[in-house]
Amino acid sequence: MADIDVAQVADAEVAELVRAEVDFRWPEGVAGLDEVARYGLVPFGKMMGPWLLIRSSLAVGGEIRPVLPAAVAVECIQVGAMMHDDIIDGDPQRRGKPAAHAVFGTPTAVVGGDGLFFHGFAALSECGKAGVPAARVGRALTVLSEAGLRIGSAAVEEIRMGRTICSVEKYLAMIKDKSGALLWMACGVGATLAGADESSVAALRRYSDLLGIGYQIRDDMMAYDGTRAGKPNVSDVRNGRPTLPVLLAHRRAPRDRQRVIERLLADTASPAEERHDAMAELVHEFDGIRSAREMSHRYVRMAAMALNDLPPTEHRTALIELTVPGRLV
Amino acid sequence: MADIDVAQVADAEVAELVRAEVDFRWPEGVAGLDEVARYGLVPFGKMMGPWLLIRSSLAVGGEIRPVLPAAVAVECIQVGAMMHDDIIDGDPQRRGKPAAHAVFGTPTAVVGGDGLFFHGFAALSECGKAGVPAARVGRALTVLSEAGLRIGSAAVEEIRMGRTICSVEKYLAMIKDKSGALLWMACGVGATLAGADESSVAALRRYSDLLGIGYQIRDDMMAYDGTRAGKPNVSDVRNGRPTLPVLLAHRRAPRDRQRVIERLLADTASPAEERHDAMAELVHEFDGIRSAREMSHRYVRMAAMALNDLPPTEHRTALIELTVPGRLV
Numbered sequence: 150m151a152d153i154d155v156a157q158v159a160d161a162e163v164a165e166l167v168r169a170e171v172d173f174r175w176p177e178g179v180a181g182l183d184e185v186a187r188y189g190l191v192p193f194g195k196m197m198g199p200w201l202l203i204r205s206s207l208a209v210g211g212e213i214r215p216v217l218p219a220a221v222a223v224e225c226i227q228v229g230a231m232m233h234d235d236i237i238d239g240d241p242q243r244r245g246k247p248a249a250h251a252v253f254g255t256p257t258a259v260v261g262g263d264g265l266f267f268h269g270f271a272a273l274s275e276c277g278k279a280g281v282p283a284a285r286v287g288r289a290l291t292v293l294s295e296a297g298l299r300i301g302s303a304a305v306e307e308i309r310m311g312r313t314i315c316s317v318e319k320y321l322a323m324i325k326d327k328s329g330a331l332l333w334m335a336c337g338v339g340a341t342l343a344g345a346d347e348s349s350v351a352a353l354r355r356y357s358d359l360l361g362i363g364y365q366i367r368d369d370m371m372a373y374d375g376t377r378a379g380k381p382n383v384s385d386v387r388n389g390r391p392t393l394p395v396l397l398a399h400r401r402a403p404r405d406r407q408r409v410i411e412r413l414l415a416d417t418a419s420p421a422e423e424r425h426d427a428m429a430e431l432v433h434e435f436d437g438i439r440s441a442r443e444m445s446h447r448y449v450r451m452a453a454m455a456l457n458d459l460p461p462t463e464h465r466t467a468l469i470e471l472t473v474p475g476r477l478v
Numbered sequence: 479m480a481d482i483d484v485a486q487v488a489d490a491e492v493a494e495l496v497r498a499e500v501d502f503r504w505p506e507g508v509a510g511l512d513e514v515a516r517y518g519l520v521p522f523g524k525m526m527g528p529w530l531l532i533r534s535s536l537a538v539g540g541e542i543r544p545v546l547p548a549a550v551a552v553e554c555i556q557v558g559a560m561m562h563d564d565i566i567d568g569d570p571q572r573r574g575k576p577a578a579h580a581v582f583g584t585p586t587a588v589v590g591g592d593g594l595f596f597h598g599f600a601a602l603s604e605c606g607k608a609g610v611p612a613a614r615v616g617r618a619l620t621v622l623s624e625a626g627l628r629i630g631s632a633a634v635e636e637i638r639m640g641r642t643i644c645s646v647e648k649y650l651a652m653i654k655d656k657s658g659a660l661l662w663m664a665c666g667v668g669a670t671l672a673g674a675d676e677s678s679v680a681a682l683r684r685y686s687d688l689l690g691i692g693y694q695i696r697d698d699m700m701a702y703d704g705t706r707a708g709k710p711n712v713s714d715v716r717n718g719r720p721t722l723p724v725l726l727a728h729r730r731a732p733r734d735r736q737r738v739i740e741r742l743l744a745d746t747a748s749p750a751e752e753r754h755d756a757m758a759e760l761v762h763e764f765d766g767i768r769s770a771r772e773m774s775h776r777y778v779r780m781a782a783m784a785l786n787d788l789p790p791t792e793h794r795t796a797l798i799e800l801t802v803p804g805r806l807v
Contacts, residue, residue, distance in 0.1 A: 182631040233592060237585040256566040259588060260633040263562060266595050267626035274619040283612035290603040290619060297596035302511040304589040309510075 160200065160467070166213070167199040167220050174221065185261030186268060189228040189249055198223040201332060201468075202339035205353055208464035211343025215280040219289065219342055222272035223335045226293070229265030230300060230331075232258055237308070240384050269293070273338070281342050292337035299330035312389035312415050314407075317396050321362060324393075328368075329361030348458050355455035360472060363448035366441050369393045373429045374438045386428050387421035389414045393444065395428065398437030406431060446474055489529065489796070495542070496528040496549050503550065514590030515597060518557040518578055527552035530661060530797075531668035534682055537793035540672025544609040548618065548671055551601035552664045555622070558594030559629060559660075561587055566637070569713050598622070602667070610671050621666035628659035641718035641744050643736075646725050650691060653722075657697075658690030677787050684784035689801060692777035695770050698722045702758045703767050715757050716750035718743045722773065724757065727766030735760060775803055 175187035199220035206216045234240070235248040236255055242248060250258035273293060277286050303326035310323065336353040345353075369392035372385045385392055391414060399410045413428045432438060449472040459465045504516035528549035535545045563569070564577040565584055571577060579587035602622060606615050632655035639652065665682040674682075698721035701714045714721050720743060728739045742757045761767060778801040788794045 182627070182634045185634065230592070233588050237588060254637075256637050257634055259562050259566060259591075260630050260637070263559070263591070263595065264627060264630035264634075266592065267623050267630060269623075270599055270619060271623035271627060274616060274623060277613075277616045283616045284606075286619070287603060287606045287612045287615050290599060290615070294596045294598075294600035294603060298511070298593060298600060301589050301593035301596060305511045305514065305586055305593075308583075308585050308589070 205339035296334035329358035394437035534668035625663035632656035658687035723766035
């Protein structure tokens with residue numbers, strides 16, 4: 150297999166490599182569990198996980214080829230988690246097409262998500278054959294499974310927090326595990342597979358946690374300020390999710406308007422579109438979007454600073470560029 | 479940590495060790511995702527997975543302590559899969575108490591099952607710290623994840639096969655992946671962690687696949703012939719599962735009675751208890767139970783013979799004893 154000139158690899162090429170790898174593993178026409186996996190994986194998403202994994206690996210002196218199976222692994226696990234999220238949230242759309250549970254039925258989508266998790270760990274184990282020393286695969290296994298546990302804990306927490314107002318601090322702690330751990334899964338696996346030292350691993354951990362918070366706030370904002378690609382805007386309100394723009398607006402609103410926000414979150418009866426529009430109006434009236442945007446900027450700036458402990462390479466630069474508002478979606 | 483005298487370890491002690499380990503990791507009163515995990519794990523089941531893992535490891539020259547985290551791992555993964563099965567089958571009971579989805583709600587039970595999978599892989603990764611060489615952990619990771627994929631494939635297949643008659647051969651192939659892979663997950667991980675050679679690994683693979691088929695047939699029979707502990711007997715008929723006793727009875731029945739069996743499988747309207755009783759009568763009338771029992775015996779006998787390639791130790795004897803009809807539940 151011809152090796153890739155690391156210095157020459159542009160972002161688009163990284164994504165293309167992972168896409169080719171996924172397409173090779175789950176070619177068009179696969180059946181059974183693999184058909185469900187391919188349905189979730191293709192059309193491809195932003196490939197942020199694989200991109201972060203590969204860049205993190207390169208940033209600590211690694212190479213692309215040996216970690217390519219792990220890049221597929223984090224994509225599998227993210228897509229599996231989304232498949233289950235869509236069941237939980239009752240979201241009928243994903244990546245611009247019907248969600249897996251809407252096509253295959255909920256039972257098959259439950260098993261399909263499970264299958265993607267196991268595919269992820271199977272792909273990780275291939276890194277050993279691809280030349281990564283076994284001890285590094287073991288370290289990456291710890292990172293991957295513990296990150297998955299953080300994401301699961303956040304999901305349980307998020308379900309419990311539904312339909313009520315909580316403190317901003319509690320919400321930030323939840324999304325640190327929900328989205329920070331998702332990015333950490335990628336950065337941490339990439340770095341440990343490349344044999345990174347503890348200080349680089351710790352820098353990437355701070356980076357991914359902070360970037361994940363910033364990323365999630367941006368995602369929360371989109372429900373009230375713009376169009377979320379392929380996902381209905383009303384999902385958060387329909388599911389009574391107290392996202393950051395709502396919590397920040399609630400904090401600024403007078404008591405009587407706070408009560409309206411609380412009622413909209415708790416309401417399960419009136420049409421979701423109606424509730425969404427009323428909530429969006431309140432979020433804007435009490436500056437929820439502007440305050441959330443400021444917080445998001447603050448977190449991604451801190452994420453960039455966290456990388457000071459990494460060696461100054463073009464890959465560190467690429468990771469820092471991801472924190473520039475506008476790049477991050 | 480005091481080491482355990484392998485030769486002295488009786489079956490009950492193996493189970494006790496694993497129980498203590500689970501109880502230590504998820505003590506009473508844990509919250510969030512861990513509360514769901516503990517709910518699924520405790521009260522303890524038969525601990526067949528952990529038992530098989532430890533015995534397989536000992537049978538190829540391994541020790542207990544280093545593989546104990548992996549014994550917890552296979553229990554986690556089995557319980558996670560059952561949590562999702564109960565959602566899929568709409569079974570309200572498990573291990574004599576309400577199923578997790580009935581207590582925590584379906585969304586939390588979906589995430590709870592996911593969490594148990596990630597706990598499983600996290601526990602496997604601990605074997606490295608417990609003294610297992612990293613290359614063996616890597617081999618075990620491949621076995622664990624690929625066995626999980628076989629189980630997932632069988633689950634998708636089983637959902638698709640629902641409510642219709644299929645060939646006995648097709649059914650046996652499905653349960654080889656459904657139950658054979660579950661036992662193989664335990665035997666294979668135990669053997670690879672202990673550094674087993676290829677011939678021992680292959681012997682345990684044949685053993686677990688054959689034993690799994692025998693085990694599943696026995697489980698299928700219990701729906702029509704006895705009481706399945708903690709699981710409603712009517713579940714198979716309610717879900718239109720064409721299990722082996724039904725398929726064998728169908729094969730012997732005259733055309734008009736075959737049509738009745740087919741209608742009972744396809745029926746989703748009349749009360750499940752009623753359909754179950756009618757199906758049980760047909761299964762008995764056309765010798766479905768007796769033929770299934772014979773097949774089950776044949777498979778477990780073959781499982782015992784598969785172990786001829788293992789070194790003759792008391793652990794091999796213990797594995798063979800599991801195939802004695804009556805021991806196997």
